[in-house]
């Protein structure tokens with residue numbers, strides 16, 4: 001059974017506690033065992049019991065890829081790698097934004113690369129016009145069907 005974490009909001013209590021509950025149970029709130037007020041659930045995914053287990057059968061480490069090795073992990077496509085890729089990409093985007101002095105970027109995707117270019121005012125205006133036109137067409141199509 002998954003465990004859910006609750007945190008009491010009563011001043012002076014603020015007890016954080018967990019309860020094992022069925023997926024089907026209402027786990028949005030639970031009565032605080034200390035002050036008996038209703039404590040809301042804390043959204044932190046499923047809180048497994050990290051401490052249980054023995055040397056022979058250790059409990060969860062809490063790190064998903066270590067507890068549940070996947071095919072991706074086995075072939076080296078783990079989350080850390082993917083994350084560093086996204087971070088590198090974000091650096092390129094930030095540089096492009098700084099150079100162009102605009103948050104708007106044009107993304108080009110090649111077979112083996114992705115590049116970003118700051119969008120010019122002319123490009124942005126053209127894009128807005130095209131979007132407006134497309135929305136107009138969608139609206140016209142809805143009206144001709146009689147639905148709004």
Ligand SMILES: [Zn+2]
Nearest residue numbers: 008013032035
């Ligand atoms: Zn409480």
